Amino acid sequence: MTDEVTDEVTRPARSARQLERERIRRRQAVRSSSIATASTIVFLTLVAVLVTNSPGWPRVRETFFDPEWFVRSLPDVLQGFWTNVKIFLIAEPIILVVGLLVALARGLRAPVFFPLRVLAVVYTDVFRGVPTLLVIMLVGFGLPALQLTGVPSDEITLGVIALVLAYSAYVAEVFRAGIDTVHPSQIAAARSLGLSHGQAMRHVVLPQAVRRVIPPLLNDFVSLQKDTALVSTIGVIEALRQAQIYAASKFNYTPYLVAAMLFILLTIPMARFTDYLSARAARRRGPGGA
Amino acid sequence: MTLLRIEGVWKNYRHQSVLRGIDLDVAPHEVVCLIGASGSGKSTLLRCVNLLETIDDGAIHLDGDEITDVRADVDEVRKRIGMVFQSYNLFPHMTVLDNITLAPRKVHKVDRARAEEQAGELLARFGLADKAGEYPDRLSGGQQQRVAVIRAIATQPRLLLLDEVTSALDPILVTEVLSIIRELKDTGMTMILATHEMNFARDISDTVCFLDGGVLLERGSPEQIFSSPEHPRTREFLQRVLDAGRL
Ligand SMILES: Nc1ncnc2c1ncn2[C@@H]1O[C@H](COP(=O)(O)OP(=O)(O)O)[C@@H](O)[C@H]1O
Ligand SMILES: [Mg+2]
Numbered sequence: 001m002t003d004e005v006t007d008e009v010t011r012p013a014r015s016a017r018q019l020e021r022e023r024i025r026r027r028q029a030v031r032s033s034s035i036a037t038a039s040t041i042v043f044l045t046l047v048a049v050l051v052t053n054s055p056g057w058p059r060v061r062e063t064f065f066d067p068e069w070f071v072r073s074l075p076d077v078l079q080g081f082w083t084n085v086k087i088f089l090i091a092e093p094i095i096l097v098v099g100l101l102v103a104l105a106r107g108l109r110a111p112v113f114f115p116l117r118v119l120a121v122v123y124t125d126v127f128r129g130v131p132t133l134l135v136i137m138l139v140g141f142g143l144p145a146l147q148l149t150g151v152p153s154d155e156i157t158l159g160v161i162a163l164v165l166a167y168s169a170y171v172a173e174v175f176r177a178g179i180d181t182v183h184p185s186q187i188a189a190a191r192s193l194g195l196s197h198g199q200a201m202r203h204v205v206l207p208q209a210v211r212r213v214i215p216p217l218l219n220d221f222v223s224l225q226k227d228t229a230l231v232s233t234i235g236v237i238e239a240l241r242q243a244q245i246y247a248a249s250k251f252n253y254t255p256y257l258v259a260a261m262l263f264i265l266l267t268i269p270m271a272r273f274t275d276y277l278s279a280r281a282a283r284r285r286g287p288g289g290a
Numbered sequence: 291m292t293l294l295r296i297e298g299v300w301k302n303y304r305h306q307s308v309l310r311g312i313d314l315d316v317a318p319h320e321v322v323c324l325i326g327a328s329g330s331g332k333s334t335l336l337r338c339v340n341l342l343e344t345i346d347d348g349a350i351h352l353d354g355d356e357i358t359d360v361r362a363d364v365d366e367v368r369k370r371i372g373m374v375f376q377s378y379n380l381f382p383h384m385t386v387l388d389n390i391t392l393a394p395r396k397v398h399k400v401d402r403a404r405a406e407e408q409a410g411e412l413l414a415r416f417g418l419a420d421k422a423g424e425y426p427d428r429l430s431g432g433q434q435q436r437v438a439v440i441r442a443i444a445t446q447p448r449l450l451l452l453d454e455v456t457s458a459l460d461p462i463l464v465t466e467v468l469s470i471i472r473e474l475k476d477t478g479m480t481m482i483l484a485t486h487e488m489n490f491a492r493d494i495s496d497t498v499c500f501l502d503g504g505v506l507l508e509r510g511s512p513e514q515i516f517s518s519p520e521h522p523r524t525r526e527f528l529q530r531v532l533d534a535g536r537l
Contacts, residue, residue, distance in 0.1 A: 031427065185375065188379065189375060190381075196365050199397070
């Protein structure tokens, strides 16, 4: 650390050769950014010209890009979207906990836990195989039909249950992959210090595993944010459903565009954050790899 | 008096017996060096003593208790044994201080303040006082291995196992790790070391054991083993080491 600072201070004036080099580099940087700008403009213009000159464009503009309908439907779709956000915010923490527990259950080797382990394996196999939409419909229509006492009947709760069932299976696999990347020598070191299996997991394996799986987990979050729209099939009035109501009665599809835009606005920050974390992790590992 | 008694220990991997009836007694404060070619079973023997491997026959006793008893509590046994690995195996997500205090706090239930105080004393004693807050990847290999040694002795084990602790280090860093081991010997720590550093083995051990193909072929004082080995295989091995310039 201190070496770098003194280097900076005592560094002699740059030679003419280095100054020339830096001047050329600056010029190249300016040139590449102007090329990027120009090519983006050309590309966007081309797309715009192509779309607006297509034979169906006037009709599409009317039904999908109607400013009046945009403004009129926005409050209702936005209100519906709040339901999507709520479902996401409730489901996500539960998914993280359930996913982690399932991943840990799969790692239990003691004979007492045998049923738990089998249950975890069967659960992940089943729910990774069934399409999310199907899980939602089975839970949404099937669970209330059982007429068991204590089983919730409101659609939002049922939707959350279905999403938790579907997504925890994926998240469990992500956690398990993360746990597998921690080298066995770390466990050997922890156990040799007298830590139990549980303590070694908690203090040594999981902290390292979780750090490594944050980018793929965030990726699943993004996916979940979108899939909250699937609960519209069991009657939850969320953004997609609101847009559908408008579209069906007024024969205008602009509300769909409104809903799409809201989803994009929600997922973009998450996607950028994921990129940032991945890039940071790659930098940490350095050019030589882990 | 014996601290550790290894009796007729066998260890098999699939079709191969890696340890073939090892007998070895270690007295309190004794330093035993295991020498032998790569693959002769040194690491496996140490891992068996620490119950990281289950043995296939024989028995191991620590302080008179059979630790290889299938009903023995392995965590309880490992509390009394420290181990240092060739590749340090520090926990990369923890600072040096947390690496050292983890077992005292979580296993031996020492409160944090006391554990950190003791860790601080050990770090200072081994010239690492300024590294307490660093993460392992900011340390040199020699420093990491010294931290690993401190971590292993922070719980005051009855016995310390060291598995080629200098093999992954640049020659220039080897000395600093060896000097900490020498210091441990002076404090009376009972140790079993697997090592390729023959000069060090000659210098520090009370007993040298030569392992060959999973058999403890010859044992004796360092003078005896290095100056007048009885077994032709031992002579051959030492000659090869000598030719390689490591003695
Ligand atoms: N987990 C394992 N599975 C199969 N064979 C192993 C395993 N660990 C060690 N061995 C074998 O056991 C023998 C002794 O290995 P080891 O104890 O590491 O020797 P040393 O430490 O003396 O170099 C070697 O032949 C090695 O291939
Ligand atoms: Mg070895």
